[in-house]
Amino acid sequence: MLSPKSRxxxxxxxxxxxxxHAQDIKSENEKGNAEASAVAAPKxxxxxxxxxxxxxxxxxxxxxxxxxxxxxxxxxxxxxQRIIEYLRIQKRFGKLMDxxxxxxSRQADIAEDIRTSLLDTKLTPQEEARLHECRQNLKSFAEQxxxxxxxxxxxSRNVQNSIGALPPPPSYMSRAGIKMNLVGTMPNAFYVSAxxxxxDLFIAASESLKLQQEPNLPEADAPYAVANVNYYQASTFCSxxxxxxxAVYTIPGKKVFESLAQFNIVPNEAVWSSSEWQTDEVGQxxxxxxxxxxxxxxxxxxxxxxxxxxxxELPIAHYESLGFxxxxxxMTGIARRWQLLSQxxxxxx
Amino acid sequence: MTLKAYRxxxxxxxxxxxxxxxxxxxxxxxxxRGRYVRTDVEKxxxxxxxxxxxxxxxxxxxxxLTFKGQTxxxxxxxxxxxxxIETPHSAAEAGPxxxxxxxxxxxxxxxxxxxxxxxxxxxxGNPLPNETFSINGVFTVxxxxxxxxxxxxxxxxxxxxxxxxxxxxxxxxxxKLGEKEFxxxxxxxxxSNQPRTVKPTPDTIPTVDILEAxxxxxxxxxxxxxxxxxxxxxxxxxAQPNTIITATVTATNKGNxxxxxxxVRTFSREGWLDGKMFYFGNLEPGKTMTFSRQFLVPxxxxxxxxxxAFAVWNLLGRQQDQLQAFRLKRR
Numbered sequence: 001m002l003s004p005k006s007r008x009x010x011x012x013x014x015x016x017x018x019x020x021h022a023q024d025i026k027s028e029n030e031k032g033n034a035e036a037s038a039v040a041a042p043k044x045x046x047x048x049x050x051x052x053x054x055x056x057x058x059x060x061x062x063x064x065x066x067x068x069x070x071x072x073x074x075x076x077x078x079x080x081q082r083i084i085e086y087l088r089i090q091k092r093f094g095k096l097m098d099x100x101x102x103x104x105s106r107q108a109d110i111a112e113d114i115r116t117s118l119l120d121t122k123l124t125p126q127e128e129a130r131l132h133e134c135r136q137n138l139k140s141f142a143e144q145x146x147x148x149x150x151x152x153x154x155x156s157r158n159v160q161n162s163i164g165a166l167p168p169p170p171s172y173m174s175r176a177g178i179k180m181n182l183v184g185t186m187p188n189a190f191y192v193s194a195x196x197x198x199x200d201l202f203i204a205a206s207e208s209l210k211l212q213q214e215p216n217l218p219e220a221d222a223p224y225a226v227a228n229v230n231y232y233q234a235s236t237f238c239s240x241x242x243x244x245x246x247a248v249y250t251i252p253g254k255k256v257f258e259s260l261a262q263f264n265i266v267p268n269e270a271v272w273s274s275s276e277w278q279t280d281e282v283g284q285x286x287x288x289x290x291x292x293x294x295x296x297x298x299x300x301x302x303x304x305x306x307x308x309x310x311x312x313e314l315p316i317a318h319y320e321s322l323g324f325x326x327x328x329x330x331m332t333g334i335a336r337r338w339q340l341l342s343q344x345x346x347x348x349x
Numbered sequence: 350m351t352l353k354a355y356r357x358x359x360x361x362x363x364x365x366x367x368x369x370x371x372x373x374x375x376x377x378x379x380x381x382r383g384r385y386v387r388t389d390v391e392k393x394x395x396x397x398x399x400x401x402x403x404x405x406x407x408x409x410x411x412x413x414l415t416f417k418g419q420t421x422x423x424x425x426x427x428x429x430x431x432x433x434i435e436t437p438h439s440a441a442e443a444g445p446x447x448x449x450x451x452x453x454x455x456x457x458x459x460x461x462x463x464x465x466x467x468x469x470x471x472x473x474g475n476p477l478p479n480e481t482f483s484i485n486g487v488f489t490v491x492x493x494x495x496x497x498x499x500x501x502x503x504x505x506x507x508x509x510x511x512x513x514x515x516x517x518x519x520x521x522x523x524x525k526l527g528e529k530e531f532x533x534x535x536x537x538x539x540x541s542n543q544p545r546t547v548k549p550t551p552d553t554i555p556t557v558d559i560l561e562a563x564x565x566x567x568x569x570x571x572x573x574x575x576x577x578x579x580x581x582x583x584x585x586x587x588a589q590p591n592t593i594i595t596a597t598v599t600a601t602n603k604g605n606x607x608x609x610x611x612x613v614r615t616f617s618r619e620g621w622l623d624g625k626m627f628y629f630g631n632l633e634p635g636k637t638m639t640f641s642r643q644f645l646v647p648x649x650x651x652x653x654x655x656x657x658a659f660a661v662w663n664l665l666g667r668q669q670d671q672l673q674a675f676r677l678k679r680r
Contacts, residue, residue, distance in 0.1 A: 283513045289622070290512070291660035292667030293616045306618070313618045316674040317656035 019307040022165065045117065048110050049134040055103055056141055059096060063148065065090055070155070079166050080341065086159050087345040093156050100145050107138050114138075115184060168333045175245050175336075177217050178326065182333060183263055192252065192260065195224070196269055196323030197237065202227035203239045215244070231272050231296045231315035233323040247332040251324055254310070256289035257299045266301045270311075272324040273297035275314025298322065352585070381453075382461045383431030391425040391465070399477060399526045401555070402607045403505065403533075405563040409595070410641040411585060412505040412562070414490065414498045416553040418474030418526075426464035432456045471550035489633075502593075503643050507557055510624050511537045512614075518554070533613050538610065538664075539568045565630035570609050575665050577604020577634070580613070582673055587680040588646040596644065598659065600628045601637040609664035610633040614642075617657040621647050622677075627659075654678050 033128060063073070066089055066331075073089075076082045089241035116134050118128065125185055172182045178201070180191040198217035208215035241249040252260075253275040261267070279285060288295065295312035298305065304321040305311060402415040413538040435451040476496025483489050489499045500506075508517050536545045536558050545558035560567050583597040598613050613627035627640040654676050661671040 062393050125673070283511050284624075285514055287614060290667060291614055291616070291662050292669040293658060293660045293672065295616070295618075296382055311618060314616065314656045316658070317618070317676070319653060 040221060043337065044230060045110060045113055045134050046130060049137050051109055052141055056144065059099055077103050080167065083163055083341050084345060085340055086163050089159055090156060091345055093152050096152055100149055104145060107141055111138050150290065168330045169337050172333045172336045176241060180333065183265060184259060186330060191328045191333050193326045196226045196267055196271060196325060199225040199227045202229060202237055205237050209240050225270050228307065228318050228320050231317045234272050238326060247328055249315060249326045249328045252327045254297060256327055268302060270300035270304045270322045273299055279312065361534040369448045376496050380432055380434045383433040383455060386429045386431055386460060388428050390427045391427050394423040396421040397526055399523060399529060401521055401529060401531055403562040406499060411503060412500040414500060416477045416480060416496050418477050420472040420474060421621050422472060424468045425467060427465045429460045430463050432459040432461050467642050471551055480523065485520050508533060510626050515640060530554045534558045535560060537567055542568055555584060560628060565628055567610055567630045569664065570607060570631060573609035573615040573664055574604050574606030575608055575663055575668060577602055578671060579603050580607055580671055584675050584676060588655060588677040590646050590648050590679040592646050594644050595641050597639055598627050599637060599639045600632055602632045602634050607634065611663045613661050615657050616654065616660055619655050622655055622657045
């Protein structure tokens with residue numbers, strides 16, 4: 001049996017031993033961490049470099065996949081489907097470019113880490129060699145990415161040209177709900193409204209202009225009545241429509257009517273023309289010139305207002321059977337199709 | 350008388366006849382025409398005719414044709430001259446010595462007839478009440494109790510609605526009184542105050558300026574303006590087929606300068622509304638003038654309404670800010 005004094009001495013020794021052991025464990029941990037960090041820096045760079053290689057290979061496969069896809073698109077019959085596929089490819093090009101940009105940023109970070117690591121004098125020759133190897137790989141990646149960017153840009157331009165070479169759609173629905181039909185062939189093609197502008201749409205446009213707010217557009221299947229408007233009102237509508245659609249819409253003139261007649265496109269009602277009325281009667285010509293009166297031409301193919309196809313009417317006149325059509329260049333249809341399909345593709349996951 | 354006696358007297362008779370004839374031949378050779386004395390009327394031929402005068406009604410801008418009887422008198426005249434005779438001078442006569450062999454003496458009371466001529470006189474008569482006349486063989490008018498005819502349809506104005514026409518000839522015809530021509534003019538840009546209306550003479554066709562007949566002054570002025578013109582147009586809202594509607598334009602000069610040569614014209618797609626002229630002429634400051642025109646609404650109409658614009662022109666040119674347009678509903 002130990003004496004209390006001895007017991008005290010033993011306890012103190014045990015305590016000292018315990019404290020020394022704890023100190024050893026702590027220093028062991030610290031040493032281990034230091035060793036681990038000294039090993040993780042070259043390792044993480046290597047790993048990151050390998051990851052960059054994987055990413056590069058993925059991008060190569062993606063580009064190759066896109067190239068294969070591009071070859072199949074011209075075989076598609078549906079023009080809209082072609083455009084959708086082109087737009088999807090453009091989207092993939094965009095993602096690739098973003099990937100390359102992100103990769104360049106990451107690789108710049110890796111290069112900086114390599115440079116910092118190389119400053120460590122405690123690096124082993126093996127680790128140093130590994131770091132140099134990583135740096136060389138990064139350089140190679142950067143060159144290849146530069147090349148890929150050029151390839152993508154060229155391919156994207158070609159895709160753009162392919163979309164531009166496609167014919168305009170035979171018809172489209174404008175933002176205001178007007179169905180527009182293509183007339184003629186490029187480069188002289190244009191769009192004309194399928195029917196006279198409806199009364200409801202005209203009223204919606206007038207209110208929109210008056211209240212300076214978005215129009216309350218009529219439903220597509222609403223009962224239809226021709227806008228009973230004079231020439232000035234029809235012109236104002238065209239100005240509003242051009243602003244609303246972000247494209248040029250105008251009232252057709254005599255030459256357009258002659259084209260429409262050639263294509264057997266004849267409205268049921270009489271329609272306003274943007275051309276001034278020209279008469280052969282010398283007396284009338286002189287009177288119009290003398291008194292400064294403008295008579296606007298009206299195309300009346302079904303002879304709703306008179307027995308002539310082309311008549312002159314005062315611009316302030318309005319009749320139930322007198323309406324107006326609108327026309328727009330072919331580019332409007334092309335742009336509208338592009339806008340709608342771009343939105344569709346952009347909303348895809 | 351016996352045959353024997355006759356045979357004896359026969360040479361004497363022949364001698365006497367020969368003497369008379371020779372004497373008269375001698376006489377005629379000597380008698381000549383002298384100075385002009387007078388003009389005698391051989392005969393007078395009267396022909397009934399008529400005259401036409403144009404004026405304007407006090408309201409409504411309606412032309413008024415006044416028909417009056419007229420006598421066209423043709424006077425056949427002949428000029429009478431003195432008869433003079435030449436006789437040889439006698440040797441025993443005292444007095445101056447004449448170189449001529451003969452002397453000339455006037456035979457008193459004896460005259461020789463000369464040239465014949467005709468002279469036409471126009472004698473105005475009384476108005477012709479309740480008579481029917483045709484104009485250009487197309488329109489028929491009938492006079493009232495005062496011989497006047499109110500042109501309610503403004504046919505006379507319609508003849509001059511075409512501004513390229515400055516004059517036209519109207520032929521008035523009556524069953525019994527015959528035909529009469531009448532030149533209607535419209536001098537829009539007069540350069541002087543001299544009247545254009547020409548009174549008829551037997552040799553000329555009467556000429557009437559329609560603007561003068563309406564009492565309008567279209568003389569060009571040096572200093573004119575156009576500010577202050579106020580136009581008021583009265584037109585019914587609707588037009589029933591086969592009726593006549595009236596458009597009245599009232600022009601007021603609220604400016605301080607005369608508005609020169611003011612005119613208004615209608616413009617429309619429909620022929621019955623198009624091309625009607627409203628005349629005002631020179632409109633002085635503060636003055637108001639009105640002019641009305643009639644429009645016959647046709648039976649058939651292609652549309653549910655008609656549109657018409659009233660456009661203004663004055664000496665300074667067109668005045669587009671004064672243009673007014675209207676919509677006539679079909680009733």
